[in-house]
Structures are given as C-alpha cells and as structure tokens.
Amino acid sequence: MLPEAAARRTEGPESVPARRTPAALAEMTDSEVVQCFLDGEPRGFDELVRRYDARLVNFVHRTVGDRERAQDLVQETFIRVYRHIERFDQARKFSTWIYTIAGNLAKNELRNRSRNPIILFQTIKKNWDADHRPLEWEDDGPKPDDLYRRRHLKEMVERAVAELPEHHRMVFVLREVDGHSYEDIARITETNLGTVKSRLNRARNNFARIVGPMIG
Amino acid sequence: MKCSEFLDNYTDFRDGALAPREGDALRAHMTGCVPCRRYDRVVTRGVGLLRAVPGTGPDPDFRARLRHSIYALEEERRRRRLLGSAARAVPLLGALGVAGALLATLTLRESVPVVELPPIVAERPSDASGPAGPALLPGAPAPVEARAWPAVPAGPGTPGTLASAVRLPAAAAPAAARRFPAPEFWRGANELLYRNSSLYLRYREPGLVRTTGLR
Numbered sequence: 001m002l003p004e005a006a007a008r009r010t011e012g013p014e015s016v017p018a019r020r021t022p023a024a025l026a027e028m029t030d031s032e033v034v035q036c037f038l039d040g041e042p043r044g045f046d047e048l049v050r051r052y053d054a055r056l057v058n059f060v061h062r063t064v065g066d067r068e069r070a071q072d073l074v075q076e077t078f079i080r081v082y083r084h085i086e087r088f089d090q091a092r093k094f095s096t097w098i099y100t101i102a103g104n105l106a107k108n109e110l111r112n113r114s115r116n117p118i119i120l121f122q123t124i125k126k127n128w129d130a131d132h133r134p135l136e137w138e139d140d141g142p143k144p145d146d147l148y149r150r151r152h153l154k155e156m157v158e159r160a161v162a163e164l165p166e167h168h169r170m171v172f173v174l175r176e177v178d179g180h181s182y183e184d185i186a187r188i189t190e191t192n193l194g195t196v197k198s199r200l201n202r203a204r205n206n207f208a209r210i211v212g213p214m215i216g
Numbered sequence: 217m218k219c220s221e222f223l224d225n226y227t228d229f230r231d232g233a234l235a236p237r238e239g240d241a242l243r244a245h246m247t248g249c250v251p252c253r254r255y256d257r258v259v260t261r262g263v264g265l266l267r268a269v270p271g272t273g274p275d276p277d278f279r280a281r282l283r284h285s286i287y288a289l290e291e292e293r294r295r296r297r298l299l300g301s302a303a304r305a306v307p308l309l310g311a312l313g314v315a316g317a318l319l320a321t322l323t324l325r326e327s328v329p330v331v332e333l334p335p336i337v338a339e340r341p342s343d344a345s346g347p348a349g350p351a352l353l354p355g356a357p358a359p360v361e362a363r364a365w366p367a368v369p370a371g372p373g374t375p376g377t378l379a380s381a382v383r384l385p386a387a388a389a390p391a392a393a394r395r396f397p398a399p400e401f402w403r404g405a406n407e408l409l410y411r412n413s414s415l416y417l418r419y420r421e422p423g424l425v426r427t428t429g430l431r
Contacts, residue, residue: 058271157265176263201227211262
C-alpha cells in the first residue's frame with residue numbers, strides 16, 4: 001500500500017524488501033502476510049484489507065445496525081491495525097486480533113449511543129424484554145402468506161439479529177455468521193468461556209423467538 | 217429430560233461441544249418433544265437464512281478512502297519524526313555553538329600581538345613629603361625603589377597620569393608636580409581615602425606615590 005511505510009520498517013543495510021505478487025500473498029496464511037508486511041512488503045497490508053474488509057463491515061454492521069457507521073468503524077480498525085501491527089503478537093491469531101479491535105470499536109459506538117436518553121430508554125427496554133421475558137418461541141398465531149414470507153424472510157432474519165440485545169448480538173454474529181470458536185469469541189469480546197456460552201444460548205433463544213413466527 | 221435442560225444444553229449440542237452420550241440424550245428428547253424439535257428447526261433454518269443473506273460489504277471507494285487515511289497517517293508520522301529530530305538537534309546545536317564561541321575566543325586571544333613596552337619607574341617619595349605624609353608603618357616592607365609598570369599611553373588628561381588625577385592648572389603643573397604630594401596632602405579626607413583604598417591594602421606605604429614621568 002505505502003512504499004514509505006514499508007521502507008520505514010526495513011531500516012538496516014541487510015533488510016531488502018522482498019517483492020511478492022498478489023497471487024503469492026493470497027496463498028499465505030494471515031501470519032505470513034503480516035510477517036511479509038513487517039519485512040517490507042507493501043502489498044501485505046493490501047492483502048489483509050482484501051481478506052477482512054467485507055467480513056468486518058458485515059460483522060460491525062450487524063452489531064451496530066448502521067452500514068455507513070460500520071464502514072467508518074472498519075476504516076478505523078484498519079488504521080489501528082496499520083499503526084500497531086508491530087505490536088501484534090504473532091503467536092496469536094490475526095483474525096482474533098482484528099476482530100477484537102473492530103468489536104471494541106463497535107461496543108464503544110453502542111455505548112456512546114446509549115448516552116442519548118431516547119436511545120437509552122429503548123435499549124433498556126429492549127434488553128429488559130429480551131432478558132426477562134419468559135421464553136416464548138412457540139407461536140400459535142397466524143402466519144403471513146408464502147409470497148410475503150419468501151420476499152421478506154431474509155430481511156426479517158437480519159432484523160431479528162438487530163433486535164437482539166447488544167452483548168448477545170455480537171456473540172451470536174461471531175459464532176453463527178463468522179464461525180468463530182468459543183475461545184476466539186471469548187478473546188474478542190474479552191469475556192470468559194462461560195459468559196460466551198451463556199450469551200450465545202440466550203441469543204439463540206431470542207433469535208428463535210423472533211424468527212419463529214416466520215419460519216416455524 | 218426436561219425442556220429446560222434441553223435448552224440449557226442446546227448451545228453445546230449445536231456446536232458439537234457435548235459429550236456423545238449427552239448428545240444422544242438431547243436427540244432422544246427432541247424426537248419425543250415437538251416444541252424442542254421445532255426450536256431446533258427454527259434456529260437451524262434461521263441461521264441458515266442469515267448466512268445466505270449476501271453481505272453488504274464495503275462501498276467501492278472504501279479502500280481508496282482507507283488508502284487516503286493511511287497516507288495522512290504516514291505524513292503525520294513523517295512530520296513528527298522531523299520535529300523529533302529537530303528537537304533532538306537543538307541541544308546539540310547549542311552545545312556546538314558554545315564550543316565554537318569558546319574556540320573563537322581562544323583563537324582571537326592567542327592572535328593578539330604582544331608588544332614590548334618601555335618600563336615605567338616607580339619612585340620613592342621624596343623626603344619633603346615624608347614628614348608631612350603619614351609615617352611608614354612599622355614592619356612594612358621596604359618601599360620599592362624601582363618597579364617596572366606597564367606603560368600607559370601618554371596624552372593630555374589620560375587616566376592614570378598624575379596631571380589628570382590632580383587636575384592642576386596647566387601653568388602650575390610642572391612646579392606642583394615636583395612638590396607633589398604637598399606636605400598637607402596626606403591629611404584629612406585624602407588620608408582617609410587612601411587608607412581605605414586598595415593601594416594602601418597592598419603596599420601599606422601611604423607615602424609611596426607613583427609617577428609615570430610621561431607628563
């Protein structure tokens with residue numbers, strides 16, 4: 001991406017930036033790409049962006065519920081990665097690290113929004129409803145017709161995710177959409193395994209309750 | 217198994233984190249429990265639909281904007297590095313300046329030519345002034361008969377010459393100089409001034425008067 005940035009990281013007489021083709025970079029693991037970038041390959045960062053931009057935008061979008069804001073937050077995520085990549089512990093997974101950064105930014109965004117009294121009321125109400133309402137995923141009411149259901153099913157499923165409480169939503173998306181392990185989710189959300197399982201269980205219950213009338 | 221137990225263990229069951237025997241127990245429960253079977257179906261289908269929803273992904277200009285931001289970041293870093301270098305260089309430049317000034321001073325001092333000037337004779341006061349002036353202190357070193365003094369450029373009214381110190385009238389100057397100091401010169405205020413001067417502290421010879429002979 002930036003020759004200057006790569007050159008900055010390759011100070012020293014013997015460190016000659018090794019040029020890699022995009023195809024060669026695409027075949028590498030995340031750790032190898034990070035190492036290439038640290039060794040002075042400027043395309044390494046491009047490759048990391050290519051791998052993670054869409055995934056992160058979708059993850060943050062589903063977490064904060066605002067696509068434009070999600071893109072801003074993912075931009076900030078990549079800038080932080082770029083700025084601090086020398087500090088990245090390569091014994092860890094890069095995906096966990098970058099998801100942790102994005103997740104923290106998303107949490108901050110939600111926290112900032114919660115300072116708005118109107119949103120705060122809605123958030124409290126929604127979370128209270130989700131956490132305290134008895135589990136009622138059985139739905140005996142009338143179902144919309146098939147045409148409407150087909151047209152809006154996917155949209156409704158996304159809306160169901162948006163309706164989940166914030167701390168459940170992130171865990172749910174990380175597990176069900178991005179396929180992270182419990183351990184990775186615990187690191188990303190900076191909680192313990194028990195909390196992850198508990199939140200995931202409640203998120204699934206809530207999800208089933210919301211989408212049950214349309215799917216069941 | 218109760219439905220509440222099923223729900224409690226459902227997450228582990230769905231993610232394959234349950235022991236085989238416990239998994240079998242949950243499957244057996246689902247077989248006989250319509251609500252729990254429906255719950256599993258709803259979660260599975262709902263998640264399937266969610267995964268099938270195409271991700272919106274970033275806007276086409278996302279990477280261009282990111283590139284721009286990172287260029288700005290690099291510029292900021294470069295500017296800070298320059299400022300940091302300048303800040304580090306200021307004390308060094310200051311030290312170099314001081315060292316240069318010292319060196320220049322030494323060089324200039326060494327380059328000043330040394331000029332040999334004729335000596336100036338310091339004379340013991342004549343006896344005429346002796347009785348009138350204060351007596352020599354007992355035990356004081358003998359007055360110097362002749363001592364070399366750096367010459368002072370001569371000229372009318374030049375500081376250091378006797379004429380300029382006393383400011384005698386021009387006509388009376390030669391005669392007064394011969395009789396200088398007058399017998400009453402070392403009395404009163406002159407004596408007091410002399411006793412408190414550095415000359416007295418140095419020589420303790422109130423009667424010793426320098427004459428330059430350059431008038």
